[in-house]
Amino acid sequence: MSQSLTSYLFISAALFSIGLFGVLTRRNLVAMLISLELILNSVSISFMAFNRFVFADKSLGQVFVIFIIALAAAEVSIALSLILWLHRKKGSIDIEKAKDLRG
Amino acid sequence: MMITEIVFAALVIIILTGALLAVGLKNVFYNALALILCLFGVAALFIYLNSEFLAIMEVIVYIGAISIAIIFAIMLSRPMTQKTEPENRGKVIRSAVLSALFFGVLAKVIASTAWPIASEQGDYSIKGIGKMLLSTQALPFEVISLILLIAIIGALVLSSPEDNAS
Incomplete structure (x- = not known):
């Protein structure tokens, strides 16, 4: 089971679907951010699986996953400061209450 | 095994x-x-x-x-x-159906594709990653460092007190 490409791809697809469900249902912005992290991780898993089983150059997939991790770090820092700003301005981080961009 | x-x-x-x-x-x-x-x-x-x-x-x-x-x-x-978020049952069901449908499509694609399996042997070492980061992937590497710098500055600006921010 740990030796086949498809099992890793199924894990990745399941993780992506769970993250998608979280982004669609949760209204708390931090919970949406957590779901987004799940989606990014599912993409990392599929990159690494393709790196082991399909790519000829075994460094390429790892370099891509490093880029994904770096982008996730940048995204989380910006998103968290935006969420804290919204929390200071509106006293709530419910996505339904952040309908206008006027602050 | x-x-x-x-x-x-x-x-x-x-x-x-x-x-x-x-x-x-x-x-x-x-x-x-x-x-x-x-x-x-x-x-x-x-x-x-x-x-x-x-x-x-x-x-x-x-x-x-x-x-x-x-x-x-x-x-x-x-x-x-x-x-506590109030329950919205219809939204939860709709999202669950959509996610399950998405997973179904992905699973169908994964199961029905003939993946071109290559050799698993190769250079997985940190040395290889470092060489690739500084040779063929040097441009994305530099762009990532720029993005991280922008993210740091953006986070600092956004989270600074009100009178300094605007």
């Missing part, structure tokens, strides 16, 4: 349970803790994919930095954890 399969199955269970808890629990703080559980599982999965370096990076960056930053943000704004 047998023990690796058992550990792999346990890892899959840990990852999927952590992901479901991270999405399903109502308290945001528990969501963050479940996310850490799921990320540990993913890091262990990277070892199965022959990349110890990425497993270490996953633990250091995702768990050590990103999850801790999320937990800090939750704790800095106390009311965030106590807000």
Whole structure:
């Protein structure tokens, strides 16, 4: 089971679907951010699986996953400061209450 | 051979349970803790994919930095954890159907595609990653460093007190 490409791809697809469900249902912005992290991780898993089983150059997939991790770090820092700003301005981080961009 | 399969199955269970808890629990703080559980599982999965370096990076960056930053943000704004979201049953059902449909399509594609399996032998070492980062992938590497700089400055500007920000 740990030796086949498809099992890793199924894990990745399941993780992506769970993250998608979280982004669609949760209204708390931090919970949406957590779901987004799940989606990014599912993409990392599929990159690494393709790196082991399909790519000829075994460094390429790892370099891509490093880029994904770096982008996730940048995204989380910006998103968290935006969420804290919204929390200071509106006293709530419910996505339904952040309908206008006027602050 | 047998023990690796058992550990792999346990890892899959840990990852999927952590992901479901991270999405399903109502308290945001528990969501963050479940996310850490799921990320540990993913890091262990990277070892199965022959990349110890990425497993270490996953633990250091995702768990050590990103999850801790999320937990800090939750704790800095106390009311965030106590807000209970009113149930919207129709929305939950619609989202569940959509996600299940999406998973079904992905599973169909994965199962029906003939993947071109190449040799698993090769250079997985950190040395190879470093060489690639500074030779063929040098431009994305530099752009990433620029993006991280912009993110740091943006976060500082956004979180500075009101009179300085505008």
